[in-house]
Amino acid sequence: MRGAAETGSLVEYRLPIGDELINMNPLIGSSVQVNFTGIINCVHCGTKTKKSFNQGYCYRCLMKLAQCDTCIIRPETCHYHQGTCREPQWGEENCMNDHFVYLANTGTLKVGITRHVSDGVSSRWIDQGATQAVPILRVKNRLVSGLAESVIKQHIADKTNWRTMLKEQPVQADLIAMREHLFGLVEMELDQIGSEHGIQAVNLVDMPVIDIQYPVSKYPTKIKSINLEKEGQFEGKLNGIKGQYWMLDNDRVINMRKYAGYHLEITTD
Known part of the structure; x- marks a missing residue:
């Protein structure tokens, strides 16, 4: 779908x-x-x-494809730099490029990562049933996105409660205020990630909150x-x-x- x-x-x-x-x-x-x-x-x-x-792969592809590796679910464990990526070319095309860390309202507030924000909206937000979302960081690759998300999820959920998401239209949340609050909590940790992975590895972004409506x-x-x-x-x-x-x-x-x-x-x- x-x-x-x-x-x-x-x-x-x-x-x-x-x-x-x-x-x-x-x-x-x-x-x-x-x-x-x-x-x-x-x-x-x-x-x-x-x-x-x-969600649709045979066992052989599950074990062979980079897109089915555990680092897709846990990007902070990306092992491309160790030379052990299942499909290095796929990794270069999909993981070794800019990613966004975002906040979303899926009934409860959560943090997540996405590669693309097409026409202002990421398909990830739609898949999760988010009614609001805002990118808060732009980072240089999937590994760094996972490291940044890991720091932030110490203070906010990184999973969607699908039952909560389906039960009703959630109350609008102030994602900008939450973004600023979280930045205050994790500033030192984000600076540390930047010092380890390059001065342009982690960039704060000031983007508008996106509203999404569903046919319900x-x-x-x-x-x-x-x-x-x-x-x-x-x-x-x-x-x-x-x-x-x-x-x-x-x-x-x-x-x-x-x-x-x-x-x-x-x-x-």
Whole structure:
């Protein structure tokens, strides 16, 4: 499932089915039926697999690809400089370039990192269901972004509570005030990272807060998660989409990103 938006606008979701991209926003309020055919293909190599890992990869790709290494989840453990990157060229293209450290409001405040801020909005913020976000640091590579995030997350969460994110529209937060507060707490640690990795390794940025809206007509009150592998299919009224989740009637939700590479049949009214 892919989501895109410009600042202040409604996220537009599209679901890849075969060679087509289905525009999901017009289906809000409609009945949908989804059937899992039992076929899973790796999103990288296309191989048929019995089990999916890391949101769509076969086991071989999970163990081989740099994008599936643990340093993707924990960037402070990046080992490119040690000469042990699984795919050095991929690392050069994706890790050895500028990254942003950001604050976001996903129901609670969190810190995170992203490579791209296209048209003012990062796809990472959309994936996490953030209603507000602001870049606070620009750093020279993924390793430094992880080191800076590790310092800041001693004072603020770095994980999204998906249940909190789905339950309601969060109260607006003063991200600029939080940014200044955090900078006061971690100034010495950020200076130390800069002294170790270069004077331009860590740069404070003054950027505006981005507001993001989601196509949701009704939020669930008591969340019931759908497991497509166990249930095989589901149907119901689509009340909204936020982050990686579809919200259906009767308080049911499903993480559609989890089923990347799964062959699905979808019908609507």
